[in-house]
Amino acid sequence: MQKLEMIYEGKAKKVYRTDSPDLYxxxxxxxxxxxxGQKKGTIDNKGVVNNKLSAVFFKMLEEKGIATHFVQLINDREMVVKAVEIIKVEVVVRNIVAGSLAKRVGLPEGTLLSKTVLEYYYKDDALGDPLINASHIAALNLATPEQMAIIKEISLQVNDILREFLAPANIDLIDFKLEFGLHHGQVLLADEISPDTCRFWDKTTGEKLDKDRFRRDMGGVEDAYQEVLKRLGGE
Ligand code: C5P
Incomplete structure (x- = not known):
């Protein structure tokens, strides 16, 4: 397989066409x-950790019956995925209050939610990814109700599978963001699953092992990313 020209550059990834129309x-x-995008920086080796960790998560999810875009790892920083058209809805799944939910509802971070919370955000950088609901999604034709039913079901399944997978590594899954894409009409889990897109807390100490260390200038960012990779056997 051949890597051809770049078709998209995002904040954390570059996407290239390949000699197969079905693969990126x-x-x-x-x-x-x-x-x-207001705060910018680099996290040494983040690309390597997130590539390897996403591969670990996607492979494991595929084994549990979740359809993802993942095809194969190419090297430390690169993977091949199924070509998808990204659905412009970011799904956030929350088990424990943190981040923007703590601010929105006035509860302290760390509060256990009595039920899993699902939120939708409009994937639009210029608008700052605003919170939206199912009726906005339908009215803006971002996805059909049938596609949203699938997305909701997969998101909740992924939450159960990830929590079970992370528990033996002594990691609590606080919340995470998923993106989905369409591949020949099929809804596939896409984008990445990494400490950039999930909140991971050490079960025993509550230590943050994710991007909040960068967001909040806590230090130890690289070590935290590396620690998650090590605990999940990606290294
Ligand atoms: O900031 P907030 O509390 O809404 O984030 C919820 C979850 O979604 C966090 O795990 C965060 O890392 C993730 N997220 C993301 N990309 C965004 C916004 C949030 O991966 N643009």
Whole structure:
């Protein structure tokens, strides 16, 4: 397979066309942004960790019956995925209050939610990815109700599978963001699953092992990413 021209550059990844119309080539970068691009920096080796960790998660999810875009790991920073058209809805799944939910509802971070919370955000950088609901999604034709039913079901399944997978590594899954794409009409789990897109807390100490260390200038960012990879056997 051949890597051809770049067709998209996002904040954390570059996407290239390949000699197959059905496949894209993804390169993970070390660039880090937060607060809708207002805070910029780099996290050494983040691209390597997120590429390898996403591969670990996607492979494991595929084994559990979740249809993902993942095809194969190419090297430390690159993977090949199925070509998808990204659905412009970001799905956030929450088990424990943190981040923007803590601010929105006035509960302290760490509060256990009595039920899993699902939120939808409009994937639009210029608008700052605003919170939207199912009726906005339908009215803006971002996805059909049938596609949203599938997305909701997969998101909740992924939450159960990830929590079970992370528990033996002594990691609590606080919340995470998923993106989905369409491949020949099929809804596939896409984008990445990494410490950039999930909140991971050490079960015993509550230590943050994710991008909040970068967002909040806590230090130890690289070590935290490396620690997650090590605990999940990606290294
Ligand atoms: O900031 P907030 O609390 O809404 O984030 C919820 C979850 O979604 C966090 O795990 C965060 O890392 C992830 N997220 C993301 N990309 C965004 C916004 C949030 O991966 N643009």
């Amino acid at each position: 080539w993804v390169e993970y970068k070390d660039d880090a942004t937060a607060f809708n």
